Amino acid sequence: MSQYIVGLTGGIGCGKTTVTNLFSDLGVQFVDADIVAREVVQPGTRCLAAIVEHFGSTILNPDASLNRAALRQRVFSDSAAKAWLNQLLHPAIREQLLAQLAAANSDYVLLVAPLLLENNLQQYCQRVLVIDLPESLQLSRTLARDKVSEQQVAAIMASQLPRQQRLAKADDVIVNDTSPADLAPKVLALHKQYLKLAARAKQSASY
Secondary structure: OOOOEEEEEOOOOOOHHHHHHHHHHOOOEEEEHHHHHHHOOOOOOHHHHHHHHHHOHHHEOOOOOEOHHHHHHHHHOOHHHHHHHHHHHHHHHHHHHHHHHHHOOOOOEEEEOOOOOOOOHHHHOOEEEEEEOOHHHHHHHHHHHHOOOHHHHHHHHHHOOOHHHHHHOOOEEEEOOOOHHHHHHHHHHHHHHHHHHHHHHHHHHOO
16 A cells, blocks of 8 residues: 555646646556546446436436436536535545555555545645646636536636635645646656655654
8 A cells, every 4th residue: 555645636727637647657556536436426336326316317328327417417506416416426436535545556646636625635645736827728728628618617617726725735836837748857856756755654654
């Protein structure tokens, strides 16, 4: 089990996936909250059965998988439905995240979560890395990548911590406002730092 966990977060469109992949190329294992959130509602899971019971089978795709867009639409303007869904999914996601973190065995492991700070997942981390860029760039990159409306992106950004609050909670920051090629040296520098911190933590734990 990796003793040292680095929480990696950032607003929508900041380049979390690109940075995560660069760490992964260096041999660092990661647990991604977005992937886990999809895993806990796969066909055959307890969570999906509860969602169907609550919202009806119209919430499913023809192949019996969850229609995530339809579910989002249902809870978007219904705070009671959203609260019910969060109460169901958050504990299941957290349990799975912790199990996957416990199974990781690289020198340190990344916990990648867009809502790391909003959902208080930083309590499981020794360090928090924020991927940052100006909000205007966040908006333009997300619009280009996801082909969604500006209103949708603004709503997602509004549901996340304001940029300054996120930065205030960071131990480390990667500013991703230039090209992807500029990210590799920044990631490598942090990787070396995290290896040292993880080794120090491991040494302390053995005393």
